[in-house]
Amino acid sequence: MIRALLALCVAGALAACSSGGSVPAGGTGSGSGSSSTSSTSSTTTSSSSGGTTLTNFATVTVDAGPAALNVGPNAYTSTNSPFVSVTICAPGSATNCQTIDHVILDTGSVGLRIVQSVLNTSLLTALPTESDASGNPVGECYQYVNSYVFGSVRQADFAIGGEKVANMPFNVMGDTGSFSSVPSSCSSGGGTETNTVQTFGGNGILGVGTTPTDCGADCQVTNGSAAATYYDCPSSGCATIITRNASTVAPFQQLPNPVAAFSTDNNGTIISLPAVAPAGVVTLTGTIYFGIGTQTNNALSGATVLPASLSTSAIGSGLVTATYNGTKLPISYIDSGTNAYYFVDSAIATCKSTGFSGFYCPTSALSLAPTITGTNGTVGNASFTLYNAETSPAATSNAVPGIGVNPNVPPPTTPITNSFAFGLPFFFGRNVYTAIEGRNAGGVAGPYFAY
Amino acid sequence: MILFRLSAALCASAAAFLIPSASLAELGGSYSGVQRDQAHLHAQLQSQTRAGLTTHVMTLAVGSTVKEFTNASGTVYAVSWRGHGKPDLRQLLGAHFNTMQAHYAQTRGRVLRHAALVNEPSLVVQSGGHPGAFWGVAYLPQAVPAGVSVTDLQ
Numbered sequence: 001m002i003r004a005l006l007a008l009c010v011a012g013a014l015a016a017c018s019s020g021g022s023v024p025a026g027g028t029g030s031g032s033g034s035s036s037t038s039s040t041s042s043t044t045t046s047s048s049s050g051g052t053t054l055t056n057f058a059t060v061t062v063d064a065g066p067a068a069l070n071v072g073p074n075a076y077t078s079t080n081s082p083f084v085s086v087t088i089c090a091p092g093s094a095t096n097c098q099t100i101d102h103v104i105l106d107t108g109s110v111g112l113r114i115v116q117s118v119l120n121t122s123l124l125t126a127l128p129t130e131s132d133a134s135g136n137p138v139g140e141c142y143q144y145v146n147s148y149v150f151g152s153v154r155q156a157d158f159a160i161g162g163e164k165v166a167n168m169p170f171n172v173m174g175d176t177g178s179f180s181s182v183p184s185s186c187s188s189g190g191g192t193e194t195n196t197v198q199t200f201g202g203n204g205i206l207g208v209g210t211t212p213t214d215c216g217a218d219c220q221v222t223n224g225s226a227a228a229t230y231y232d233c234p235s236s237g238c239a240t241i242i243t244r245n246a247s248t249v250a251p252f253q254q255l256p257n258p259v260a261a262f263s264t265d266n267n268g269t270i271i272s273l274p275a276v277a278p279a280g281v282v283t284l285t286g287t288i289y290f291g292i293g294t295q296t297n298n299a300l301s302g303a304t305v306l307p308a309s310l311s312t313s314a315i316g317s318g319l320v321t322a323t324y325n326g327t328k329l330p331i332s333y334i335d336s337g338t339n340a341y342y343f344v345d346s347a348i349a350t351c352k353s354t355g356f357s358g359f360y361c362p363t364s365a366l367s368l369a370p371t372i373t374g375t376n377g378t379v380g381n382a383s384f385t386l387y388n389a390e391t392s393p394a395a396t397s398n399a400v401p402g403i404g405v406n407p408n409v410p411p412p413t414t415p416i417t418n419s420f421a422f423g424l425p426f427f428f429g430r431n432v433y434t435a436i437e438g439r440n441a442g443g444v445a446g447p448y449f450a451y
Numbered sequence: 452m453i454l455f456r457l458s459a460a461l462c463a464s465a466a467a468f469l470i471p472s473a474s475l476a477e478l479g480g481s482y483s484g485v486q487r488d489q490a491h492l493h494a495q496l497q498s499q500t501r502a503g504l505t506t507h508v509m510t511l512a513v514g515s516t517v518k519e520f521t522n523a524s525g526t527v528y529a530v531s532w533r534g535h536g537k538p539d540l541r542q543l544l545g546a547h548f549n550t551m552q553a554h555y556a557q558t559r560g561r562v563l564r565h566a567a568l569v570n571e572p573s574l575v576v577q578s579g580g581h582p583g584a585f586w587g588v589a590y591l592p593q594a595v596p597a598g599v600s601v602t603d604l605q
Contacts, residue, residue, distance in 0.1 A: 108581035108582065109581060109582040109583075110582065110583070142582065143536060143537050143582060143585070144581075144582060145578055145579060145580055145581065145585065146555065146568070146578065184541070185539070187541075188539045188540060188541040188542065189536070189537035189538070189539070189540060190537065190540040190541075190544075190548065190551055190552065190555070190578075191555055192555045192556065207582070209581075209582075209583065211583060214582070217513060218513050218514045218535050218536070221512055221513055222493075222512070223492075223493040223511060223512040224511070224512050224513040224514045224535075224536075225511045225512075225513070225514035225515035225534055225535055225536035225537075225538060226514050226535045226536040226583070227535065227536050227537075227582030227583055227585070228536075228582075229536075309584070311535070311583065314516065314533075314534065315533060315534070315584060315586075316533075316534060316535050316580065316583050316584020316585065316586075317535070317583040317584055318581065318583060318584060319584050331579075331580070331584065331586060333580075333581055333584070335581055337581075338581075342579075407577070407579065418605070419579055419580075419586075421579075
C-alpha cells in the first residue's frame with residue numbers, strides 16, 4: 001500500500017513540474033494536465049515568468065482513491081473524486097512532518113480535515129489542540145448533506161504547493177481521548193458518521209469553498225445553525241457548544257478556508273482539469289492554481305463571472321440559479337466534491353440495474369443545455385452531454401464525464417426539484433474559478449464562480 | 452460533498468414499513484410538539500392558517516428556518532428546513548428519525564451514497580445542499596391532506 005501511494009506521489013510531482021507556471025487557458029479541453037489512458041495529452045507548455053519560478057499550484061488527481069477504500073465487505077473505489085496531497089508539520093518543526101495524499105479537493109465545503117488514523121503517532125502527539133475560554137480542548141462537528149464527522153481541532157503548519165499557513169487549525173476526524181464520543185447534538189442532524197478513510201472516501205478533505213472560514217458569524221452567537229459546531233471538550237467528553245471567532249489570520253479560532261489564510265494568492269482558486277472521453281479514464285491529472293489575478297498563471301481572462309450567494313444569505317452560501325428546460329432552480333451550485341450532475345428530469349430514463357438506482361441511463365447520449373445565472377444576472381452556458389451511467393464508462397474508469405443522478409428516483413416524486421448540482425464532470429475540460437467572499441479576485445468581488 | 456460508490460458490494464434493501472406514531476413524535480405529533488420544537492431550537496415562531504391547514508415557521512437566531520405543517524386535526528404531517536446548517540432532526544422527526552437513520556445505514560456500502568433517501572409509503576425524507584447551504588423535507592404521505600401538493604412543502 002505504501003509503495004503504491006508513493007508511486008502516485010511521484011507521478012503527481014512530475015505532472016506538477018511539467019505544468020508549473022503554465023497559464024490556464026480558457027476554453028473547453030485546454031486545461032493543463034493529462035489523462036493517463038487517453039491517447040492525447042493536453043499538458044500545456046510551461047512558461048517562465050521573467051525568471052520567477054511560480055509555486056502557487058498543486059497537482060490534482062482523479063483516481064481510484066486510497067487503497068483503504070477497496071478492502072473488506074464494503075470495498076469500493078472512488079469515482080470522480082479529485083485528490084490533492086497536503087503537508088502538515090508540528091508547529092515550528094521542519095522535520096516532524098507528513099505529506100498526506102488522497103485528500104479530497106472540495107469547492108463545496110471549507111477547512112482542512114484529516115482522518116486521525118492516517119496521521120503518524122509522532123506527528124499527532126505533537127499537534128496541539130486549540131483551547132477554549134475554559135482552557136479545555138476544542139472539538140468540532142461538521143455536517144455534510146448525508147453524513148457528519150467529529151473530532152478535535154488541532155493546529156499545524158500547513159503547506160500545499162508553495163503556499164503555507166503557520167499554526168492553522170484543522171479538524172482531526174475520529175480523534176480519540178476526549179473526542180472519542182460524538183455529542184448527540186452532532187449526530188442529531190442525521191446521516192452516517194464518516195470518521196474513517198473508507199466511510200469518508202479519502203484520507204481527508206481540503207475545503208476551498210466560497211467562505212473565508214467554515215462557520216462565519218453563525219458560530220459567533222449561541223443557538224446559531226451552521227454546518228460547523230464547536231464544542232468544549234474536557235476529559236469527560238464534548239457536550240457544551242461554544243462560540244468561536246471567524247479569523248483568517250492568527251490567532252485563529254474557527255477553521256479557516258486554507259486559501260483565505262495564505263499570506264498571498266489568498267482570494268480564490270482555479271481548478272483546471274482536462275476533458276475526458278465518454279469511456280472515462282483510469283487516472284486524470286490536472287492542476288489547482290491558488291489566487292486569481294495574483295500571478296502570471298492565474299488571470300481571470302475570458303471567464304464568465306457568476307457571483308454566488310453570501311454567507312449571510314437566508315438560503316445559504318455559494319448558491320447560484322440554474323435554468324434547466326426553462327425552469328429556474330434557485331438553490332444550485334458548482335461543487336468539485338460532488339461526483340455527478342444532480343438534477344431532476346423525469347423525461348430521461350434512469351438505470352434499471354439495482355447498482356445504478358437513480359443514475360440516468362439515456363438510450364443514447366443527450367445534449368443538455370442548462371445555464372447558470374449569477375446573483376447579478378450574468379448568465380453562463382453550462383451545456384453538457386449526458387451519457388448512460390451504466391454502459392458508457394469503462395469498468396476501470398475512475399474519472400467519468402457526463403454522468404447524472406436524479407435525486408427523486410425511485411418514485412414517488414419528492415418535493416425538492418429546484419436545485420441543479422454541477423459536480424466534478426462539470427470541471428472536465430474547464431478552468432473553474434472559485435472566489436472567496438469579501439476578497440477582490442481579479443478585479444471582481446467574491447464570492448463568485450467563473451469558468 | 453456528495454459521494455456515490457460505483458463498485459461497492461450490493462445488499463438487498465428490505466423496506467421497513469412503519470406506522471406513523473401519533474404520540475410524542477414531532478412529525479406525526481401534535482401542535483404542542485411544535486411549541487416544544489420552538490423552545491428546543493430557541494426559535495421565533497410565526498403561524499399562518501389557511502383552510503384549516505397551518506404552516507408554523509420557526510426562525511433560528513441565525514442561519515436556518517424550519518417549517519412544520521399541521522392539518523385540520525393539528526397533526527404535524529410535514530417538516531421542512533433550509534439554511535446554513537441542518538436542524539436537530541432527532542427532535543423534529545421524533546420516532547421517524549430512527550427510520551431515516553436505518554435507511555442511511557442500509558445505503559451504506561451500496562452503490563449510491565448521496566442526498567435524499569427515505570421513500571416509503573409511510574415516510575418520505577429528502578435532503579440536499581452542501582455545507583453552508585442545506586435544505587430538506589420530511590413528510591408522512593398518508594397524512595398529507597387532500598389538495599396539498601408536496602411541492603408546496605419547501
